[in-house]
Amino acid sequence: MQPIYVTKPYLPPLDEFVRLLEQVWESRILTNNGPFHQQLEGRLQDVFDSPHVSLTNNGMLALTTAINAAQLEGEVITTPYSFVATTHALALEGLTPVFVDIRPSDLNIDPDLIEAAITERTSAIVAVHVYGNPCAVAQIEDIAARHNLKVIYDAAHAFGVRYQGRSLLSYGDFGALSFHATKAFNTFEGGAVVSREAEGKRAVDAVRNFGIADEVNIPVVGTNAKMSEINAAFGMVQLEHFEDVRRRRRQIDTRYRERLSAIEGIDLVPIPDGVESNFSYFPIMVRDSFSLSRDALYEALKAEGIYSRRYFYPLLSSLPMYADLPSAAAGRLPQAERAAAQVLCLPIYPDLTDADQQRIVQAVIDHARQ
Ligand SMILES: Cc1ncc(COP(=O)(O)O)c(C=O)c1O
Structure with missing residues (x-):
């Protein structure tokens, strides 16, 4: 593969x-x-x-x-x-x-x-x-x-x-x-x-x-x-190719949304109304109700040759040079901590083929609770 x-x-x-x-x-x-x-x-x-x-x-x-x-x-x-x-x-x-x-x-x-x-x-x-x-x-x-x-x-x-x-x-x-x-x-x-x-x-x-x-x-x-x-x-x-790149990314984004939106424990990050996106990332949130933790899903995909990324993890407030700041104290950033623990960005780029995208989608579905 x-x-x-x-x-x-x-x-x-x-x-x-x-x-x-x-x-x-x-x-x-x-x-x-x-x-x-x-x-x-x-x-x-x-x-x-x-x-x-x-x-x-x-x-x-x-x-x-x-x-x-x-x-x-x-x-x-x-x-x-x-x-x-x-x-x-x-x-x-x-x-x-x-x-x-x-x-x-x-x-x-x-x-x-x-x-x-x-x-x-x-x-x-x-x-x-x-x-x-x-x-x-x-x-x-x-x-x-x-x-x-x-x-x-x-x-x-x-x-x-x-x-x-x-x-x-x-x-x-x-x-x-x-x-x-x-x-x-x-x-x-x-x-x-x-x-x-x-x-x-x-x-x-x-x-x-x-x-x-x-x-x-x-x-x-x-x-x-x-x-x-x-x-x-x-x-x-x-620059001459940017709108074509955007169009191809949009197609991939749309397909992911169609195929992943109904999976228990996976939430998608919506593109808000009034936004014309560039579709450069496809983040999913792996909730507690999913059969695997985010990290376990990340490893399982990797074992199948699918390299997703935990953007953004670790949280910047946890890095050694910032962790002692008062604003980085434990419990002050609960939403950011949750996002950093649950986010996974799936592959998205203009040359991603439909077959490869389907391989990614199927891998996520295979790990969902039946
Ligand atoms: C949010 C954010 N800020 C800044 C940068 C830094 O950009 P560069 O890699 O071009 O220095 C990046 C990406 O690398 C980024 O994702």
């Missing part, structure tokens, strides 16, 4: 990329805001409904650059239910994460719990659109406005996602994306920051390029988060 992995990066026809590579060989411009970089930033302005897009070389540096540009200090309210990059980005910038529990409906930060966690040291809310499903953006914006907080969305999963007729990236002061190989849109490695204001983009662009303003002025501390011409050229090719 061929192994089936949780994802398989989408690659466009090679000759389309080679044609652009020839132009790079011709120009000898390899990085530093070259022509492909400018073209891709321009094209992504339409995708994200924002004139303020800054490419970066990965999602982690998109996050740290945005956090840095927002000039945060003190405490930042965030979710424990995410990939480790979210909390590490705060810690690397010298900030104290304050974990707030998630809501079970979409596994995003629970907006009703945010205000109780705000202190005079709080400078921002860093929330995650988990699996590309929108956070409670209106409520979060309202809280942030009343308490004078910045809002940064970790939108690593949200490429191409639209909510209430707008790109999900058009919400918040900053949104940070990942174009990692495993994401719905990949540039091998890559990312972007979307800023609400022109001033925000200026700050991001400076931090992304060592803090340099011009040949003789370096007014701020910065890093190197620039995207190369190779990655940007690849992004231009990928």
Whole structure:
């Protein structure tokens, strides 16, 4: 049996990329805001409904650059239910994460719990659109406005996602994306920051390029988060195929929902109304009423060559460097703990065949209580 992995990066026809590579060989411009970089930033302005897009070389540096540009200090309210990059980005910038529990409906930060966690040291809310499903953006914006907080969305999963007729990236002061190989849109490695204001983009662009303003002025501390011409050229090719990729992912998502929705002990995470998803993950919740625990199902699938992933487990608040924070204390994050113990992401990618998907579905059904 061929192994089936949780994802398989989408690659466009090679000759389309080679044609652009020839132009790079011709120009000898390899990085530093070259022509492909400018073209891709321009094209992504339409995708994200924002004139303020800054490419970066990965999602982690998109996050740290945005956090840095927002000039945060003190405490930042965030979710424990995410990939480790979210909390590490705060810690690397010298900030104290304050974990707030998630809501079970979409596994995003629970907006009703945010205000109780705000202190005079709080400078921002860093929330995650988990699996590309929108956070409670209106409520979060309202809280942030009343308490004078910045809002940064970790939108690593949200490429191409639209909510209430707008790109999900058009919400918040900053949104940070990942174009990692495993994401719905990949540039091998890559990312972007979307800023609400022109001033925000200026700050991001400076931090992304060592803090340099011009040949003789370096007014701020910065890093190197620039995207190369190779990655940007690849992004231009990928963009041509994105809607087809989304369509193929949607078909797989629909089939999973049809075939798995009636299994005792398996709950699906719904895509909320008003959302045009990118279908980049297919999380299932393995409840106590299922015949196997989540971990036992994970192992059983693995034994059959099906490699699902426990996104997100372990919970970030349980990691050694965060576990002693007051907000990480036992019993404070019950919904996040439950989700981390029950979630399993099934394989989903554009090239997943119907036969392979049926193999996955059948394996889950075979382990369900008869
Ligand atoms: C929620 C989340 N944030 C941040 C990242 C970091 O992105 P990158 O791998 O591009 O650095 C990822 C994925 O890797 C992610 O899933």
